[in-house]
Amino acid sequence: MKILVCFAILFSSVIELFAQDNPKSYVCYKTDEIINVDGELNDSEWGKFKWSDSFVDIEGDKKPLPTYETKVKMAWDEDYFYIAAKLEEPHIWAKLKQRDTVIFYDNDFEVFIDPQGDNHQYYEFELNALNTIWDLMLVKPYRDGAPAINAWDIKGLKSAVKVYGSLNDPSDTDQYWTIEIAFPWEVLKECAFEGRGPKDGEQWRVNFSRVNWDVEILKGIYKKCVNPETGKTLPEHNWVWSPQGVVAMHQPETWGYVQFSDVKVGESIMEYQKDIDYDLKKELIRLYGLQKQFFEKTNAYTSDLQSKYSVEIEFTKKQFLIYSNGKSGKTWYIDQESKIWSE
Known part of the structure; x- marks a missing residue:
């Protein structure tokens, strides 16, 4: 005893791992517009949807605010869960072209979705500026011995990127890149309540991450910055919508809350129901x-x-x-x- x-x-x-009293939240309204997934965030499709709060460091207030702004919008209809994102970046680059490779070795944008909010059977999606994707499902978090199912693919997925500047061209300064993603409910419902899409007022746990590497231009080519004392590549920056408190995205209990509403965007405002x-x-x-x-x-x-x-x-x-x-x-x-x- x-x-x-x-x-x-x-x-x-024990160190408190939670970065805030409550995670970020977003009321996701329905759309009756056809969203053409081409990477362009047209006002006719997205103009009525609210931007999320700007991303912060993955550790929250322990670290400075990100160098470049990132924010997202969300929408849904009977067929898809839509994500739009805008990532400011003065030098937009990407190298990886093979699907299901480790995309965060490039600068990337990531989506995490836990339909039941139980920390198990959740989805991870990564994408770079070339629109190269990595989609996988986890039975449980890595901390609990999870097998990551890399062979799992999101059938019917749509994604697109638009670069406002020039990709892989160090000779100029770029503005930002925008992303559109359409996740089909036919796939997401595999791990959802009762094997279905969300009901009005239902909340799913969702988070977004942006990996950003410090780069320099050497002989006209982007190179990741290294520590001159050790010769090792500097660690990446991890910027997220809902802070995790630690450098670990596979901690679903600290992801944000997305509350789905049957109300068409712009018709009325629905109140977020705190957990x-x-x-x-x-x-x-x-x-x-x-x-x-x-x-x-x-x-x-x-x-x-x-x-x-x-x-x-x-x-x-x-x-x-x-x-x-x-x-x-x-x-x-x-x-x-x-x-x-x-x-």
Whole structure:
């Protein structure tokens, strides 16, 4: 018992990984316009849709604001979930041309979608300025031993890029590049509630990331900047819509909330409904982390975890379940693979 108490004290000082009290949110309205996915963000298609807040550093307020602005819009209809993005950049470049290669070795734009908000069975999509894509599905986060299914493709996907400047030309200064993506519900619903698209008022967990490398021009070619002391490439910048608190995108519990509305854009304004159980979910994630740390040190789980909530903890040699009642009246659960769900 003395060992357990000691660990409980140690774990109470675990670094808080959440970058904000509540993630970013966006009400996604329906459109009755046909969106032609060509990379051009025409006012006739996108003019009534609100821009998101500008991206920030992935670690939130711990780091300075991004050098270049990035923002997104979202829309939907019966067939697609649409994303529009604008990325300011004075030197637009891209090299990778093969689908499903690691796109973030170039500057890229990334989309993460967790339809059920349970940290499991979610989608990742990456795209560079050449419109080269990488689409994959994860059964669970990497921290929980996820297999990334690279062979999985989004059938019916549409994507396009338009460069305002000149691609891969260091001799001039560019303005920005814009992106349009149409994700078909026929694919997204595979991991969604009841195998369907969203209902009016339903919320999905979504986040966006932009990877940006510092480059210099050497002999008329873009080269990633290196540390002169070590000779190693400088680390990339990670700019996101909803900050993660740490340099880790595969932390779905800190992604933003997208609330889908049946209202046609411009007809009326729908109020975003805050997740009143979010604080409890944060606490469950914290306790999950403590259990994992305890297991690493003792090869066992424990029930001796301190919490401001009244929680129940069940565990065996290889599994655990932590649960508590939320303000909504739902009981929320988390297990050893960080899956969060309610009953």
